[in-house]
Amino acid sequence: MNLVSSCFFLVVELQLVRSLVTDEEYGRLPHIFETDNFDSCMLLGDESLYCTIEFHQLNPIDARHPSNSWKQIQELINNPKNYRHDRLRHGICIPLTCPDIEKNLTDDSTFKDNLALCYNKKFESKGLYGTINRMFCQTNQPLPYDSYDIAVITFLVLYISFIILASFYEGVARYKSKIEYSKITGTSYGKLMSCFSLPNNFYRLKRPSENKSLRFIQGIRFYNMILVITTHCIMGTSSVL
Structure with a gap:
């Protein structure tokens, strides 16, 4: 295990001790950093499309009856020393995670909205939804010269x-x-x-x-x-x- 990994897990351990939730509750929260396999995604030929997104502004689906996950997130972000679990940074292999989305990067806003709808299904069971603030996508096709x-x-x-x-x-x-x-x-x-x-x-x-x-x-x-x-x-x- 390299130094970066050791420091990362040390930070996670320190934040767990300082938080107001149990380890089990913390483990069920949305992962702040989560990535699909980039190399495997690029092997999909013409269908390959890998997007790195910043999934921010997580909110409860039912504001009147928020889920336990949302309450735990609120408890964590009230302490500035803890991770912001309402701000996620994920890497997504579109053909595998959201295969129904049409590969159309020319209309960036429509593609981003469709990706947000697809990715929000992942958090429905936790009673959460969010929006995509930033997005960067890659394919295995050579980029045109500008x-x-x-x-x-x-x-x-x-x-x-x-x-x-x-x-x-x-x-x-x-x-x-x-x-x-x-x-x-x-x-x-x-x-x-x-x-x-x-x-x-x-x-x-x-x-x-x-x-x-x-x-x-x-x-x-x-x-x-x-x-x-x-x-x-x-x-x-x-x-x-």
């Missing part, structure tokens, strides 16, 4: 081409004499090319630093990392979810 993708690809191609050109320009100058090299790289154009030249940057990286006055920064970095790790460990056992 204008942002084309812009990023164009920028990367131009940038890499410029680095290759700068490396070739500065690299060729290295085979000349020191005087000629200084003349070539001393101009504004030459300085710009030298800044993006891979051989020149590699030489500068491996060259020992002549300035030793900033070595104390390494000690500050070490203590900062210790503080970051310690803070994360403390937050893992006292975070409010």
